Amino acid sequence: MKLSDLIKEVNKDIDDSLSNGEITGWLNRALDDLTPYAKYQAFKTISLISEQKEYSLPADLFEIIHLVDENDGKSFNQIPMQDFSSNGYKRWGGKLIFQPLPKQNKDISLYYHARLPHLVNPDDAPVISEEFHDLLVLFAVAKAKYQDEEESMQNNAMQEYFMRKEQFISFNQSGETYTVQEVYW
Structure with a gap:
């Protein structure tokens, strides 16, 4: 997925109108959070x-x-x-x-x-495996819900993010092919 696609996915999951810059910042913070495990x-x-x-x-x-x-x-x-x-x-x-x-x-x-490269241009794509691009969306949605003070929705999104992050960590530690059980959009 490209940055423009990731932004569209975040916007689908939130009920606010947020700037692309704000969403891009959250997507890049997710990449920073994943850096230690991405290798x-x-x-x-x-x-x-x-x-x-x-x-x-x-x-x-x-x-x-x-x-x-x-x-x-x-x-x-x-x-x-x-x-x-x-x-x-x-x-x-x-x-x-x-x-x-x-x-x-x-x-x-x-x-x-x-460090995982940040996304800047609409055509930039995360370097992590595409099957884990939803991690970035989950992180950005959780941050948007936190900003809106929607605590239960923020907690749900963050829990989903942490579950997927554990799968991402397992995938990167094993070095083997990994089958994704669920993808959250």
């Missing part, structure tokens, strides 16, 4: 420069999975900030800090889990 894979090449200590991390980085020099197979492990003698990297303030300093220029590969 959305990303990759970046980092060009090390001799004697340079710090390197910027990707803005969408959620969790580093593997940092490796693919030419020699050497992996870099994260070390504590207070460790000044081990080899590896530290993560601080959106930066990678290498220890010891690189002695030569070379490229290393960063494999990581990224």
Whole structure:
């Protein structure tokens, strides 16, 4: 489903007229809520420069999975900030800090889990499996009902969201094909 379709689905389930911007904000908050469980894979090449200590991390980085020099197979492990003698990297303030300093220029590969991309344009589609797009709608409907002070309807929508979220988490942890039992629209 595209952003425009998701907005239509939210509007079908609420009795208010809300701005597309407000609904889009809630849909994006749902994506943020799902990020830790989605394990959305990303990759970046980092060009090390001799004697340079710090390197910027990707803005969408959620969790580093593997940092490796693919030419020699050497992996870099994260070390504590207070460790000044081990080899590896530290993560601080959106930066990678290498220890010891690189002695030569070379490229290393960063494999990581990224934050789920936000929806901006009407044709943007969530990167999560389409069978779970209803999660975004449920979250936005619950927020709309909360804003309208419709407590019981908000609780129902949020309960449905949490049930589907558990299915989403199971799906992403198993790595296997998952059959959806129910979809809430």
